[in-house]
Amino acid sequence: MPSINSPRRFVYASLAATIFIVYGSLYPFAFHSGSLAAAVHTLFLSDHVHDQPLSGLIANIALYTPLGLFCVAAQNDARPAWRQLLWATAMGATLCVCIEITQFFDAGRITTLTDVYPNVAGTLFGALLALPLTRWLDQRVDMDSPARQIAALLLLSFLAYRLFPYVPTLDLHSCWRAVKPVLIHPSVHGFDVASYAVIWTVVAALLADLVGRGRSRWLIVAAMLAVITAKIIITHNRLSLSELIALPIAIVAWQVLSTMRRARAGGALAVPLALVIVGDRLLPFDWQPIGHDFGWVPFYSILHGSMAANTQALADKVFLYSGLVWLMTAAGMRHAAAGALAAAGLFATSMLETHLPGRSAEITDAVIALGATAVLAWLSAAPAVARAGAERRSDRPRAQDTFNVAE
Template identity: 80%
Template sequence: MPSLNSPRRFVYASLAATIFIVYGSLYPFAFHGGSPVAAVRTLFLSDHMRDQPFSGLIANIGLYVPLSLFCVAAQNDARPAWRQVLWATGLGTVLCVGIEISQFFDTGRVTTLTDVYANVAGTLFGALLALPLTRWLDRPGDMNSPARQTAALLLLSFLACRLFPYVPTIDLHAYWRAIKPVVIHPSVHGFDVVSYAVTWTVVAALLRDLAGRRRSRWLLVAVMLAMLSAKILITHNRLSLSELVALPVAVAAWLVLSTRQRAWAGGVLAVLLGLVIVGDRLLPFDWQPIGHAFGWLPFFSILHGSMAANTQALADKVFLYSSLVWLITVAGPRHAVAGALVAAGLFATSVLETHLPGRSAEITDAVIALGAATVLGWLAVSPGTGQTAAGARIKPVRDTPPAAE
């Protein structure tokens, strides 16, 4: 079977990551005059490490991880590993230094060497991570399957959105604060229970593509227990009684759905997840006759306000919209059709949000859906075979049914 690590595909992904970094770093593009010498001097004399919030540090590291990961994957495997890492890290370093100097001329932006440290660290981490990851994905065997690689990617995005800010703590008071909402002020909300249950059932479907139908049942329980433990150990996280109630519901739902054909189960989950996304965006439906403006500038709201909250919100959107696109393709349609359907639905709900108080109505969600469909489409097509994650048969893992069943 031909390699799934097509260099051209990762070149495009690297360009997309670069565009995203430039956009997010230089917005709102309100440039003014100034001296290049002063910009360079400001960069090397400004170190705001003590003033940098931890969430901002994590965001600056994570921002450059995809770029270097894609850059390493795009290179010729014949190159020595140290050259691949050096080339990707050097590219990321040049980019972040150039952006920091450019921010000197951008109103509302701050030029600081602290961001360079974090960006270079993220670039190096992504490059080192790419070495074993690309070889693992390219080896002949079970993981050299579009369906399994797609499932692995979506599961990683699930962990990214649920475990933010990824920092464990040894403070016993923090552990108590994490479980306090369940013990002191327990409350269950119906929509939250449904939302959590559907999300966990989607995770179970991903686990089936990754490890097989039977294994997915006990793996789902193992991942649930691990996730609850991690949320207690990670700072600033809180447990929810609604989520605890949803866990056995999700297990029961998956015991039923796992016995059905993959396409049928994918279609059911696509409908349920779509309804959850619509409900989350529109409820409570407090319609106002006079609406507010629609935002046509992508990622406008994400680039404003709390960096921690916005980073987690973005990660959550990426997982939900990507999963919905994937479930629709499992049910039958191609990635382009699935992306268009999800983007159209998100655009329609965004328009409705212009008449709902406290909502940010903008084009961002539709753009994320289209981007997710593009990435999953790239990953799904196996060069030389034309197979896709929706149509390929999963290579033999005991008790794993064909992915197209």
């Protein structure tokens, strides 16, 4: 259990990560009768039932990484590091073994040790990441600030989407395939340019909350170079000429927005981001008079099909919808109103998608927006504990001093 000084929110975050893992691992909850002994026997004798593809391996590791990170962050800092690691890894191992055994009774699921290994590895990786990260943040960054916590979460979801599948390669042919679309038969689409420009401007605003408004003006350029370089050396990624054209547009846009007051800048950026989300969901608007069914089961499409594509799509949705709610609250709206407005808009576009071919019209997007709003409201309501060092640094943002000029 966490100490008094340890953020209790990490305990709830660990619980939320556990619920997400259980839901994603046991859906559609089509249970049948069977023997517990047979389930355990199947688990320990089926470690080679199927070959794990690289995308599935990465997804299984990534699924349990937040659990390991949150479990360590929720513990008493006075505990030895090895105990924190052992406790977090044991929690992850126990959870994944229980889930694998339960999957024996779930139709359509496979019980195998092939999934246990990367799950435990993901938990351990998250726990190992938490130790230096939490210590560095305690020493260098005032992460008690809700503004920084929210910015960090949104930036992580952005990187999770843009850098998937996170596997670097030194193969020159793979690097050539990444830059080939820009050099050979390049194509530019107006909506893509606008979309990338808006998204990168939102990233710049998040960086301002994380490191300060002044630093963000040059750090956004470094972030752009880092992400583009990473996309070249990460396997299965492709560069886009539309994005490269959008980068200088986003830089100029942020230079202007960073001089505005909070409400005005938030509103000026929320409107184009909302338009990007709507356009991405509905364009090209190929309306069909006869629509298909609407899905009322949350995350149905994400839990079916390609694990790699669905993982990337989920990270993209979390970033876009959280970013929209964050900007609306920066413009002066309450979290409840911003979340309700975003969810209503997503629900409306999902209903329209029932008449668009190739679209998965379902309740998932509205649910993601509401969940993101709950997390943002929860973090914003937490009291910010200002450090003496932060008070002496005017460029370091506090909970209310973010990317705008102080009001």
